[in-house]
Amino acid sequence: MSMETPGKTEPVLKVSGLSVAAGGREILSDISFELHPREILSVIGESGSGKTVLARAIASWLSDPLRITGGSVRFRGTDLLRDPGLARRLAGREIAYVGGNPAGALDPTMTVGSQLVEKLRAVRPEISAAEARKKAIRLLNAVRIPAAARRFDEYPFQYSGGMMQRAMIVDALISDPALLIADNITQPLDVTVAAQILKLMRELNAEFSTAVLFICSSLPVACDASDRVMVLNAGRVAEIQTPPRLIAAPQSAYTAQLIRELPRLWDDSPHSPRAVAAAPVPVLSIRDVARAYHIRRRGEARLSVVQAVRNVSFDVFQGDNFGVVGESGCGKSSLMRLLTGLERPDRGEILFDGEDVGSASPARLRQMRRKFQLVLQDPYGSLPPQWPIGKILEEPLKIHGLGTAGERRERARAVMNEVGLPESLCHDLTSRLSAGQRQRLNVARAMILEPKLLIMDETLSALDQTEQGKLLDLFERLQAQHGFTYIFISHDLTMVRRVCSRIAVMYLGEVVEVAPNERLFFDPGHPYSRALLSAAPTLEPRRYRPEDCLLEGEPPSPIDLPPGCAFAGRCPHAFERCSRENPALSDRGNRALAACFLNDLTPGTIETEKTYA
Known part of the structure; x- marks a missing residue:
């Protein structure tokens, strides 16, 4: 296996035989690769x-107990491991x-722009404040922050998740680095914003001419983003x-x-969910719900x-598995707070088992929460x-006055077994758990009250x-039981x-x-749904081309x-009526609804309408 890449340029980064250990346990062993200017190398692997x-x-940010035990990290020919001061x-x-x-x-008490200027002047003290501001705004424009000159003076909380990630890219690039290390920068983002970030x-x-080391947990994203992939x-x-x-002929069994x-996304896998027959009465019914916030700009x-x-x-x-998808800032998390009673709607009803969550008293809401739980x-x-793990699990039972101390302890151990956590962890702190084990614990904490509805945010x-695959298998098994x-x-x-x-x-x-699942993925009724599908990372042939559907920039302001x-x-298909009227959800048949005027028109009529746009 060659660690080199074709080309005549000298590598910006050359890692040879790098090994890292912690407490006698080897974490990295004999890592070797090169990275050249204008090259993106993705690093993929499981947790x-x-x-x-x-x-x-590589960034010289290891802390105890991690120790480099061998090898070299050469940046432009100089071994950084032998010169920590230079690193x-x-x-x-x-x-x-x-x-x-x-x-x-970022510091929440300072504007985004002031922090970018401070960073640039710290590394380039010869640059004036005015020059630094001009460069920061130019880079904010380059990463497509809308109204960059105005956003320069806004605080981090006023940025969406996608805008914050772009601002952090500006923070990294403002000093004109030769090497950018991007560590899982798209994982927490929705598909359209992630696609924009990769582009x-x-x-x-x-x-x-920056060389990029792109750390990633998704193989399709890694393949979309990079020139080479290191597994x-x-x-x-x-x-x-x-x-x-890599896709056509992987060299390793892993x-x-x-x-x-x-x-x-589009094959008929054995895991594809089957449609659930509608029960006569919904478990949860949302009717004309609205929520607004008042802020001072x-x-x-x-x-x-x-x-x-x-x-x-x-x-x-x-028995439904009901999904809610959309871009960052679309209202998903606000809706979650309303569904769980953390906030009350300004208008409309949220009926759980026929009882309005939004108008329930605090005491009644606590009782209702035994039957619906949230996993964050x-x-x-x-x-x-x-807190030890056992106490975390017993606390919901104690809050609701359920069982004796011994019964709560036995129930906690039984739930740990159900979610695949060893009972031996009962007295340990959560610091011993991996990210996957922590989420199993979160699921166990929600399950212990035997709820009717689980909301997974x-x-x-x-x-x-x-x-993810292991926990999805767990959810299927728990639902069957x-x-x-x-x-x-x-957003996945x-x-x-x-x-x-x-x-x-x-x-x-x-909304x-x-x-239904099959209808949305194979015959979406809204152009926005097609845009989401076109941006989803996959190794499959795409049903919807990104160049036809992918969105640029941010949605309009909710203000x-x-x-x-x-x-x-x-929308690439908008016509004159779309600028005048807001379409309501209309029936497409077979339990499918879409809020788009295109569903009311025949293909010939669509072309006629577009001439008036």
Whole structure:
């Protein structure tokens, strides 16, 4: 296996025989590769394979108990392992790092622009404040931050997740680095924003001649993003190949297994969910629900209204696996807070077993929560680190006054067994658990009250492909045993394809389509749904071409909603009526609904209407 890449340029980075250990256990073993200017090398592997340790070793950010035990890391010919002082001076200047948690990367008390200027002037003190501001705004424009000059003066909380990730790319590139280490920067993002980030990374890679080491947990994303892919397995290089060769002829059994286990979007896999027959009465019924927030924008005296959820209606039936998908900022998380009673709607009803969640008293809401539970995205921040695992599981039973101390302890151990956690962990802290085990614990904590409905808010998005597959198998088994009804709020369309029987698509606070699984993926009724499908990472032949469907930029502001259809400004098929009227959900037959005027028109009529646009 060759570690080199064709070309005459000298490598920016040359890693030879790099090994890292912790407490006598080998984490990385004999890692060797080269990275050249304008090249993107993806590093793929499951959780625990050593991807992030490799990134941090190259960036000189390893901390105890991790130790480099051998090898060299040559940056432009100089071994950084032999000159730690030089490595520290290069960090943030010649070698930049972008992580996958943009929300916590900037100071919330300072504007985004001031932090970018401060970073640039720290590494380039000869640049004036005015020059630094000009460069920062130019780069914010380059990463397609809308109204970059105005956004420069906004705070991090005013940026969406996708905008924050782009701002962090600017933070990394503002010093004109020769090497960019991008560590899982697309994993927490929805598919359209992730596709834009990958496209942007390639453009910036070509424009600034920056070499990119792209750490990734998704094989399709890695293949889309890079010139070559390096597969890590248990801290060792399994193979390095170009994406076409890797897919067509993997050299290692591990890579072949990764490819086989990939969930599919358009094949008839045995995991494709079967349609669930509608029960006479829904478990959860949402009727014309709306929620707005009042904020004060910088420089304005009056309050502005953010319309987070608008006119949302759908039913969830017993045994349903109901999916909710959409871009960052579409209202998914706001809807989740309403469904769980964390917030009350301004208008409309949320009926759980026929009782309105939004108007329930605090005491009654606590009783109702025994029957619906929430499992959150973050496997680290959602668990108390100072409590042993057994106490975390027993606490919901104690809150609701269920059982004696001994009965609660036995119930906790039984639930641990059900989700695949050893009873021996009962007295341990969560720091001993992997990300996948932590999510199993979150599921166990929700299950212990024997709820009727589980709401999963991006529950699997922080996990790699292998861990996701294991937990999806767990969900299927638990549903068969207990008859749970699930709501999956997710940006991962491959997971939704495998798990969900029906799916709602949200855009700018509204539900624009509701359809059974097969209908949505093979015959979507809204252009926005096709755009999401065109952007989903996959190794399969695509049914929808990104160049025909993929969206650029951000949705309109939920403060200043345009007249008519909110999607019209980004829709390739919009015509004159779309700018005047907002379409309501209309019946497409077979339990499918879509809010698009195109469904009311014949093909010939569509062409006539478009001439008036």
